[in-house]
Amino acid sequence: SLGKRRRFGGELRALINAGPVNITVGGDVKNDLVNNQNITAGLTINDLQETIVGVFADGQYKPFHKLAIGAGLRFDYYAIPTTVWANPRSELSPRASIIFQARNDLHFRINYGRAFRAPTFAELAINQQMYASTLLGNPNLKAETMDTVEAAVDWWVFDGTAKLGATGFFKKANNFIQQEFLLGSTSRFRNIGDARIWGMELNAAAQFKQLRSSLDLSYQLLNTRTLPIDGISLGGALDYAPTHRFSLRGHTNITDNLFVDLYGTLISERQDPALQTLADGSPGTHVVLPAYVVASARAGVRI
Numbered sequence: 311s312l313g314k315r316r317r318f319g320g321e322l323r324a325l326i327n328a329g330p331v332n333i334t335v336g337g338d339v340k341n342d343l344v345n346n347q348n349i350t351a352g353l354t355i356n357d358l359q360e361t362i363v364g365v366f367a368d369g370q371y372k373p374f375h376k377l378a379i380g381a382g383l384r385f386d387y388y389a390i391p392t393t394v395w396a397n398p399r400s401e402l403s404p405r406a407s408i409i410f411q412a413r414n415d416l417h418f419r420i421n422y423g424r425a426f427r428a429p430t431f432a433e434l435a436i437n438q439q440m441y442a443s444t445l446l447g448n449p450n451l452k453a454e455t456m457d458t459v460e461a462a463v464d465w466w467v468f469d470g471t472a473k474l475g476a477t478g479f480f481k482k483a484n485n486f487i488q489q490e491f492l493l494g495s496t497s498r499f500r501n502i503g504d505a506r507i508w509g510m511e512l513n514a515a516a517q518f519k520q521l522r523s524s525l526d527l528s529y530q531l532l533n534t535r536t537l538p539i540d541g542i543s544l545g546g547a548l549d550y551a552p553t554h555r556f557s558l559r560g561h562t563n564i565t566d567n568l569f570v571d572l573y574g575t576l577i578s579e580r581q582d583p584a585l586q587t588l589a590d591g592s593p594g595t596h597v598v599l600p601a602y603v604v605a606s607a608r609a610g611v612r613i
Contacts, residue, residue: 316343333369344431348438350447353393358431361389368405380407388428394435396449401426415466420459427454433487433499443495452485452501472516481507486536504537505548523562530555546596547581554578567612575604 323336344358368382388399405423460479513528536545560572586594
């Protein structure tokens with residue numbers, strides 16, 4: 311993200327099986343060096359190093375064969391010089407899940423998880439002039455985090471030849487990092503606020519054995535709203551986030567060796583970060599990107 315990088319790393323893990331309990335524990339370490347001259351004044355190559363240490367534990371408990379309860383926890387520590395990143399540099403990522411098999415053809419599951427993204431060196435320390443504009447890093451950034459809760463059901467019908475699925479989810483994202491215009495042609499990275507996201511996914515998959523074909527269909531509904539720094543008022547939709555998304559994939563075997571695949575995706579309108587300019591020169595509403603369709607096909611031969 312900022313230039314050439316060298317990474318050394320390693321991971322160690324152990325798997326423990328104890329009857330109805332399966333546990334995985336371990337840790338990893340990574341050391342990165344970024345080589346770039348477009349950095350904040352006063353920094354040296356020694357400042358552009360980071361060591362990331364992580365430890366984790368993840369387990370699943372099955373009190374009986376139709377119920378599985380899972381939980382996990384991961385801790386990450388970022389050792390980065392304070393001249394580059396001034397904020398605390400550790401994150402805790404928990405997760406939990408419950409999977410219940412009501413019948414062989416009907417499964418329910420509930421999941422919770424927390425994830426994070428640490429700022430990149432570019433977002434922290436870049437100082438680069440590109441043509442007539444200048445982009446600056448920000449050592450006071452906070453890591454982006456996201457909490458997600460989802461509930462889902464999977465149902466197999468027609469003797470298992472078709473599967474229907476539905477998933478509902480809610481996400482709370484914090485400390486989004488984005489470029490902000492300062493003055494003139496200068497921009498700087500900063501935490502612009504939070505967002506809440508909810509939606510649902512529907513999917514269907516079927517196999518047609520007599521036709522030697524299969525078909526997968528999915529639909530996603532997405533509702534996004536930004537939460538400005540005050541954390542109270544709801545803003546507009548997230549940039550580039552489509553409200554509707556349809557997709558399909560079809561596969562058929564024409565002969566034992568010849569097959570054809572079909573793909574299609576429909577993306578609804580999205581909001582662009584750019585603002586329209588009104589007749590008096592003042593900024594208006596966001597530019598709206600039109601919906602589009604991508605369709606493709608391929609034929610293959612098994613040799």
